[in-house]
Each structure stands twice: as structure tokens, then as C-alpha cells.
Amino acid sequence: MKRHTLRGLTGLALAALLIGLIGCRGGGQTGAVVSEDPVEIARARGLSPADVVAAVKTYQPTGTYDEYIMFASGGHSGQVLVIGIPSMRLLKVIGVFTPEPWQGWGFSKETREVLAQGNYDGKELTWGDVHHPALSETNGDYDGQFLFVNEKANARVAVIDLRDFETKQIVKNPLSLSDHGGTFVTPNTEWVIEGGQYAAPFEGYASLDQYKEKYRGLVTFWKFDRERGRILPEQSFALELPPYWQDLCDAGKQVSEGWVFCNSFNTEMATGGVEKGNPPFEAGASQRDMDYLHVINLRKAAELVEAGRTRTIKGFKVLPLDVAAAEGVLYFIPEPKSPHGVDVSPDGNYLVVSGKLDPHATIYNFQKIQDAIANERFSGRDDYGVPILDFDAVVEAQVELGLGPLHTQFDPNGYAYTSLFLESAVVRWTLGGPWAEKHGRDPWTVVDKVSVHYNIGHLAVAEGDNVNPDGRYLVAMNKWSVDRFANVGPLLPQNFQLIDIGNPNGPMQLLYDMPIALGEPHYAQIIKADKLHPWEVYPEVGWDPTTQSRHPAATRPGEERIERRGNTVEIWMTATRSHFTPEHVEVRKGDRVIWHITNIERARDATHGFALPGYNFNLSIEPGETATIEFVADRDGVFAFYCTEFCSALHLEMAGYFLVRP
Amino acid sequence: MTWLDKIIGPRIPDSVLHRERRRFRRPTLLLGTAALLLLISIFFPYWRIRLYAPQYPGGLVAKVYVNRVEGDVQEIDGLNHYIGMRPLEEAAQLERSLSIILIVAMALLAAGAIYVHSPWAAVLSLPALLYPLIFLADLYYWLWNFGMNLDPRAPLSSSVKPFVPPLLGEGRVGQFRVVAIWDIGLWLAILASILILVGLYYHRKAYKPFYEAYVRGELA
Numbered sequence: 090m091k092r093h094t095l096r097g098l099t100g101l102a103l104a105a106l107l108i109g110l111i112g113c114r115g116g117g118q119t120g121a122v123v124s125e126d127p128v129e130i131a132r133a134r135g136l137s138p139a140d141v142v143a144a145v146k147t148y149q150p151t152g153t154y155d156e157y158i159m160f161a162s163g164g165h166s167g168q169v170l171v172i173g174i175p176s177m178r179l180l181k182v183i184g185v186f187t188p189e190p191w192q193g194w195g196f197s198k199e200t201r202e203v204l205a206q207g208n209y210d211g212k213e214l215t216w217g218d219v220h221h222p223a224l225s226e227t228n229g230d231y232d233g234q235f236l237f238v239n240e241k242a243n244a245r246v247a248v249i250d251l252r253d254f255e256t257k258q259i260v261k262n263p264l265s266l267s268d269h270g271g272t273f274v275t276p277n278t279e280w281v282i283e284g285g286q287y288a289a290p291f292e293g294y295a296s297l298d299q300y301k302e303k304y305r306g307l308v309t310f311w312k313f314d315r316e317r318g319r320i321l322p323e324q325s326f327a328l329e330l331p332p333y334w335q336d337l338c339d340a341g342k343q344v345s346e347g348w349v350f351c352n353s354f355n356t357e358m359a360t361g362g363v364e365k366g367n368p369p370f371e372a373g374a375s376q377r378d379m380d381y382l383h384v385i386n387l388r389k390a391a392e393l394v395e396a397g398r399t400r401t402i403k404g405f406k407v408l409p410l411d412v413a414a415a416e417g418v419l420y421f422i423p424e425p426k427s428p429h430g431v432d433v434s435p436d437g438n439y440l441v442v443s444g445k446l447d448p449h450a451t452i453y454n455f456q457k458i459q460d461a462i463a464n465e466r467f468s469g470r471d472d473y474g475v476p477i478l479d480f481d482a483v484v485e486a487q488v489e490l491g492l493g494p495l496h497t498q499f500d501p502n503g504y505a506y507t508s509l510f511l512e513s514a515v516v517r518w519t520l521g522g523p524w525a526e527k528h529g530r531d532p533w534t535v536v537d538k539v540s541v542h543y544n545i546g547h548l549a550v551a552e553g554d555n556v557n558p559d560g561r562y563l564v565a566m567n568k569w570s571v572d573r574f575a576n577v578g579p580l581l582p583q584n585f586q587l588i589d590i591g592n593p594n595g596p597m598q599l600l601y602d603m604p605i606a607l608g609e610p611h612y613a614q615i616i617k618a619d620k621l622h623p624w625e626v627y628p629e630v631g632w633d634p635t636t637q638s639r640h641p642a643a644t645r646p647g648e649e650r651i652e653r654r655g656n657t658v659e660i661w662m663t664a665t666r667s668h669f670t671p672e673h674v675e676v677r678k679g680d681r682v683i684w685h686i687t688n689i690e691r692a693r694d695a696t697h698g699f700a701l702p703g704y705n706f707n708l709s710i711e712p713g714e715t716a717t718i719e720f721v722a723d724r725d726g727v728f729a730f731y732c733t734e735f736c737s738a739l740h741l742e743m744a745g746y747f748l749v750r751p
Numbered sequence: 752m753t754w755l756d757k758i759i760g761p762r763i764p765d766s767v768l769h770r771e772r773r774r775f776r777r778p779t780l781l782l783g784t785a786a787l788l789l790l791i792s793i794f795f796p797y798w799r800i801r802l803y804a805p806q807y808p809g810g811l812v813a814k815v816y817v818n819r820v821e822g823d824v825q826e827i828d829g830l831n832h833y834i835g836m837r838p839l840e841e842a843a844q845l846e847r848s849l850s851i852i853l854i855v856a857m858a859l860l861a862a863g864a865i866y867v868h869s870p871w872a873a874v875l876s877l878p879a880l881l882y883p884l885i886f887l888a889d890l891y892y893w894l895w896n897f898g899m900n901l902d903p904r905a906p907l908s909s910s911v912k913p914f915v916p917p918l919l920g921e922g923r924v925g926q927f928r929v930v931a932i933w934d935i936g937l938w939l940a941i942l943a944s945i946l947i948l949v950g951l952y953y954h955r956k957a958y959k960p961f962y963e964a965y966v967r968g969e970l971a
Contacts (some may be wrong), residue, residue: 152808690829691825692825692826692829737833739833739906742906
């Protein structure tokens with residue numbers, strides 16, 4: 090071809106080659122980055138330096154453990170979530186009010202009996218609206234032994250043993266089908282507090298126009314026996330309260346030990362009825378400027394109960410409202426306007442009430458409350474004869490925090506942290522009094538705010554509601570996630586956000602978003618991980634976790650057998666890698682079958698499952714545990730039972746035949 | 752002089768004993784300490800094998816004492832049943848039942864050699880002297896026996912072929928790296944053997960002239 094054409098073509102080829110070489114060099118934006126340099130990777134992923142800091146603060150390499158453990162409500166999944174901090178990894182879902190097949194919760198005879206403790210009048214309840222967990226305390230500090238949690242929908246309380254993270258007891262409140270202000274514990278866990286919510290008659294029926302006379306609120310004090318690890322209903326009692334829709338409670342500590350505080354938000358005693366032309370509850374319950382903070386002398390109440398000044402309703406002891414009002418057990422303090430939480434500061438002297446519909450936190454001074462009671466500084470009595478303390482005599486300060494304050498927690502440096510629902514933020518502010526020395530700044534002042542995504546309800550600070558908070562980490566429990574995560578359809582997860590509050594002088598920093606995909610959680614408790622001492626395996630072979638003692642049907646190797654007594658067949662079976670003994674179980678149709686299985690392993694994580702197809706059973710049997718199923722063999726045929734928890738190379742061979750002869 | 756006298760040997764006159772105390776104390780101390788060490792060794796493991804695999808972050812261990820095996824025996828037996836090896840309890844049952852009595856007997860014999868001032872002291876000390884060797888030989892036999900006689904019907908018989916676990920040092924079984932060490936008990940027994948050898952040397956040095964004189968009838 091012509092020379093200049095050849096030159097042109099060569100030039101074009103060279104240019105193409107050059108462009109290709111330049112273009113191929115380096116990472117580019119969306120192409121796969123082959124680099125081990127952290128800065129390169131951050132840049133390629135569009136991470137800011139703050140993002141990288143957040144990642145480094147939360148990443149937990151394999152085989153290393155989180156510093157704190159958070160027990161969070163699982164909301165209306167009915168369960169409790171166990172989450173590691175700072176990694177925000179979900180470590181466990183504890184079956185509490187809802188049957189859960191992975192852990193066999195509600196499928197074995199033993200666990201069904203625990204669940205049945207929460208039945209309402211014989212009716213089986215298969216879910217719960219879990220709200221506020223509370224860790225057991227000794228001298229006002231978390232001791233890592235027990236976890237209590239309430240369930241709002243049916244007014245029930247559960248006891249979870251932290252030696253094996255399993256639910257041991259459920260109590261059903263006989264006087265109420267609605268609770269909210271629970272669970273909270275007194276500083277040595279003598280009492281577990283369950284505050285009611287929606288007022289109703291204690292027993293029977295009454296129409297709404299008898300609201301003031303017949304409807305009542307209550308706060309229940311469940312006696313806890315630490316030795317037995319159980320609540321004792323026969324030693325528990327309820328305090329009858331006016332139908333003011335009590336909300337949240339907290340137990341006094343240090344100087345206020347022996348007292349309990351609950352707020353309320355419907356002292357208007359509105360009864361709704363928007364369909365009848367009445368104002369709806371949301372308006373009716375919010376009319377007045379003030380509702381009542383309930384100040385309860387628990388020590389005195391317990392003495393009166395001991396002395397027999399009670400009525401018994403449905404077999405449960407009730408301290409009547411008129412006795413409480415007359416004997417100095419119950420006092421009211423005005424609190425602005427349908428407030429939400431009442432939180433006691435670590436020294437026990439300040440009660441922080443968050444406004445909810447009022448942008449302030451109102452702080453009451455317990456010493457001043459004591460003085461006001463002693464000097465009878467009352468501004469009157471309510472319709473039920475309860476003395477109302479003079480607001481100005483007991484208030485310490487009011488801090489304007491922002492829109493929609495709900496819950497407050499504390500750190501060791503004299504700071505308080507309050508959630509702002511409407512503003513979708515967390516505000517950090519200073520306490521006053523003796524705390525002013527700790528932070529060295531103006532008391533009762535807002536110092537920092539951080540946005541959260543979105544609409545925060547509760548927050549939890551590490552050890553933040555006991556006498557010795559750690560601070561450092563705060564988890565914002567946000568109700569709405571909106572656009573935080575990839576779209577997974579119209580029902581969206583909630584969002585727990587981990588926030589670094591470790592620098593009192595620096596800004597609070599958002600570290601990590603954790604989607605909660607199984608319920609609307611409410612509150613959480615964060616405990617230092619080394620305070621927990623759970624078992625690795627059960628203490629001996631043949632253990633009943635529901636009684637935490639040897640199981641009567643414990644079966645050691647060599648003791649396996651099948652016994653027939655009339656129409657009942659009882660089986661004592663063992664499970665180990667990789668077989669069940671016996672492998673054949675033969676019965677006749679109509680036989681009643683009682684089947685015990687003992688996991689004889691001693692190695693950690695050597696759990697075996699047990700599924701009986703067609704009969705709807707799945708068990709999870711941990712090393713040493715004995716579990717039982719009981720049923721009538723009402724379907725004949727051949728059923729292959731098998732191990733459902735992958736245990737060994739021969740897991741598939743770990744099976745047997747259940748033969749039901751017609 | 753009876754044959755028994757010849758075995759037991761002469762008694763050293765007091766005057767000599769006082770004069771050359773150290774010469775006669777030395778073999779006594781050495782043989783006595785050896786006997787004591789043998790007795791003490793009963794309380795310590797003789798041999799230890801550790802098994803390492805990814806699924807066992809801390810590793811597994813079997814500690815062999817003279818009359819029992821301690822450690823993660825149940826877990827190791829559980830793993831062994833997949834390759835067709837018998838439970839550890841079944842190994843060396845005769846040896847385990849007799850070991851303590853035999854060790855006490857050997858120790859007593861070695862101690863007895865202190866009082867026997869003749870070449871027969873060596874005969875009395877022989878069992879204790881050879882004991883570590885006998886232990887190791889017996890242990891090796893059982894390691895061979897258990898490792899080479901795997902049940903061919905075992906699930907993993909095609910993956911793990913018969914083998915001999917190491918007596919000392921590293922080996923591999925399936926996905927496990929195994930490391931065997933000789934533990935305190937065995938070292939005490941070996942030390943006892945050495946002390947016996949040295950003790951017998953000094954025993955001969957101390958008593959030989961007297962024994963020869965005794966046999967010739969020159970002593971009382």
C-alpha cells in the first residue's frame with residue numbers, strides 16, 4: 090500500500106497499543122482490584138478514612154472473641170438475641186416464648202412443659218412480644234448469672250439461665266394481659282419488676298364507661314430465688330395502681346435502693362373510641378401537660394405484704410391502692426407530658442424522665458424526694474387519694490434535648506445519652522451535682538448529637554444501667570431502616586447501629602449497621618464478656634437442662650433398653666458419633682410412646698439432633714443432655730429417624746427405623 | 752559358710768564404717784534414691800501422645816501412666832472407632848493390673864541390694880535396671896498391635912491403612928498430626944536405671960575387697 094497509509098495505520102496501531110497499556114495498568118473503579126494494600130482497597134471501595142477507622146474498630150478476626158455480649162430483645166419473634174460487640178455478629182437466638190426447631194425448643198417434653206407454664210387459662214400461646222431484657226445483679230452490678238425478659242402481649246416473664254443460655258421458667262401474670270415496664274431488677278435481684286400497661290379490670294368484665302371505677306393498672310414484683318434460679322409466684326405480689334397506663338420502670342440503686350420508679354402517660358384516663366366521635370387515644374391520652382411519675386417504696390410495700398395487708402385475686406397477692414396511698418408506699422410526681430422512660434443514674438440519686446412529646450428530659454433528685462415526703466410537701470392528692478409531691482420541690486433540672494426523647498443510659502464520666510425518636514438522633518449531655526467534677530463541663534448541658542438511621546427507640550450503653558457503667562459503646566436500636574440496606578421487599582429489617590462513645594471530648598462516631606431481621610426489638614443489655622461463664626458441655630451424662638440436675642431417664646452406654654408396659658412403650662436411647670442405640674424401635678399403632686435420648690458425648694460442639702418425620706419432632710441434644718418426646722403412635726408405617734445436626738463424617742448414617750405395626 | 756551367707760555377703764566392721772563413711776554411703780544413697788525414684792514414677796505419666804487436627808483447636812492428648820490412660824480418651828476412642836482401632840482400655844490389661852506391684856517389687860529389690868554385699872547385688876538390681884527398656888518394648892508392642900490390627904470393616908478402612916503410632920516423635924494418621932513424647936515418669940525410671948548402674952559401680956568398689964576376704968574366710 091501507499092507509504093503514508095502504512096504510516097497512518099502503524100501510528101493508529103501504536104496509539105491503540107499505548108491506550109490499551111495505559112488503560113490496563115492499575116485498578117480502575119469497578120474492575121476487580123488485585124491489591125493487598127489497605128489504602129488501595131479503601132480507595133477502590135469508596136471508603137473514607139472515617140469508614141476505615143470504623144471497620145478497624147469493629148472487625149473481629151477469626152478465632153478472636155468480642156469484648157462485650159449484648160442480650161437484645163427479639164421483639165415479636167418471641168426470642169432473645171445474643172450479639173457480640175464490637176463485631177455486631179449474631180451469636181445465638183435463644184428460644185423463649187416461641188417454639189424454635191433448631192434448638193428443639195418447644196418440641197421436647199421438657200421444653201414444652203416450660204412453654205406451657207406461660208399458657209393463658211389453658212390456651213397455648215406460641216408467640217410473645219418480647220420487650221426488655223434485664224441481667225441479674227449483685228450489689229447493683231451485672232453478675233452474668235441470669236437474664237429475665239418480659240413479653241407485652243400476654244404479660245409474661247421468662248427466666249433464662251446463663252450457664253447454658255436456655256429458658257428455664259415462664260410465669261404468666263394472673264392479673265393482667267398487658268405489660269411494658271419490665272423486666273427490671275433490684276440491685277441484688279431479690280425482685281423482678283413487671284409494670285403493666287393498658288388498664289383493664291383485674292378479673293372479669295367491665296364496660297369502658299366504668300373505666301375510672303373498675304379498670305386498674307399494676308406493677309408486679311416477682312420474688313426471685315437465686316439458689317433455685319426460679320421466680321416464686323407464691324411470694325410475689327402486685328401493687329394496685331390507678332388506670333394511668335404505666336409505662337417504664339426502673340429500680341432504685343445506691344441511695345435509692347428499696348424504691349422503684351414508674352412513669353405513666355394516660356392520667357387523662359382517656360378511653361378512646363374514634364369510631365364514636367371521641368378523640369382517639371393518641372389525642373386523648375396526650376391532653377394534659379403533666380402525667381404522673383410513680384414513686385414506690387418497695388421495701389415498705391414488701392413489709393405490708395408480709396404483714397398480710399393484701400387482697401388475694403386469682404390466687405395472687407395484691408397490695409390495694411388505698412392501702413398504698415395511705416401508708417406511704419405510693420407517691421406521684423408530675424412529669425411532662427406522656428413521657429417515656431425513667432432511668433436512674435449510676436449513683437441512684439437522679440431520675441431522668443424523657444419527655445417523648447416534650448423536648449425535655451426532666452431530672453428529679455432522690456434526696457429532694459425523700460425530703461419532700463418527710464416534710465409532706467404535697468401539692469394535693471389525685472382521685473384515688475395518692476399524694477402528689479410538689480414538682481418544684483423535687484425537680485433538679487430540665488434539659489432541652491431535642492424532639493421525641495425516649496430513653497437514657499449513662500457512662501462512667503458523668504454523661505447521659507438519650508434517644509430522640511422524632512429527630513432520629515442520639516444526644517449526649519452532662520449530668521450535674523457530683524458528676525460535674527468527672528466531666529469538668531457545664532452541668533445539665535447538651536454537648537453532642539449524632540444522627541441515627543432511623544427513628545431510634547431504646548439505646549443501650551455497655552453496662553449502662555448498673556452502678557458501674559463502662560461506656561465506650563452505645564447501640565442505637567432503630568425502628569426503621571428505610572434505605573440503609575439492599576431492598577428485600579416491603580417488610581424491612583430494623584437497624585441496630587453501633588456507636589463509639591469512648592471519647593468524651595470527641596464526637597460520637599457511627600461504627601456499624603446491623604440489620605435485625607426477625608422482629609422489632611426494644612431494649613438490650615450489654616455485659617462485659619468475661620462476666621459470663623457458660624458451660625461448654627453439660628456437667629454429667631444424663632442431664633436435664635430444665636431442672637439443671639440429673640435427668641431421671643439418664644442413660645449411660647450399656648443401659649439402653651426398650652420396655653413395654655401394656656400400651657405404653659418407653660425407650661432409653663443414647664446418641665454418639667455416629668449412631669443411635671438402639672437403631673430399631675418397634676411399636677403397635679395406638680401405643681403411647683415415651684422416648685428418651687441421651688447424648689453421651691463429652692466433647693464441645695458434639696451436639697446431635699433427632700428428627701422423627703411424620704410426627705413433627707425435632708430435638709437438639711447437647712453433650713450430656715437427655716431429652717424426651719412423648720406421643721401416641723397414631724399413624725402406622727415405617728419412619729426413618731435421623732440426626733439433624735451435622736456431627737461427623739458418618740452423619741448421614743446416623744439414623745434408625747421407627748416401625749409402627751398396624 | 753552357707754550359700755546364703757555367700758549371697759548376702761560380709762558385714763562391714765564398725766571401725767571401718769566409721770573411718771570410711773563416704774565409701775559405704777555412696778552406693779547406699781545411689782541405690783536408695785533409684786528405688787525411691789521408681790516409686791515416685793508411678794504417679795507421673797510415662798508417655799504422652801498429642802493429636803492435632805483443624806477441628807480440635809486445642810489438640811487431643813492421651814497420657815499413659817503405668818496402670819491407666821488419662822486425657823481425651825473418650826474422644827480418641829470415638830475417633831478410633833472410625834478407623835477400626837480398639838478402645839484404649841483394651842490395651843495392656845495384664846500389664847496394667849500388675850504394674851504397681853511389679854514396680855514396688857523392683858524398687859524393694861534394688862533397695863535390698865544395699866544390704867547385699869556381694870555380686871548378687873547386681874542380680875537384685877537387674878529388674879529395676881532393665882525396667883525402662885522393658886516398658887518401652889512393651890509399649891512399642893502394644894502400639895504395633897493396636898495400629899496394625901485395624902478392623903477391615905471399619906468405615907474409614909479404605910482411607911486409613913494399618914500403621915504403627917510413633918514411640919517417639921511425629922507421625923500422621925488420617926488428617927491428624929501426632930506427636931509422641933517420653934514423659935516424666937519414664938525419665939524418672941531411666942534416671943533410676945542410671946543411678947543403679949553408677950550405684951553398682953560404687954557398690955563393687957566398696958565391698959569387693961571385703962567380699963573376697965570374706966569368702967576366703969579371713970573375716971568374721
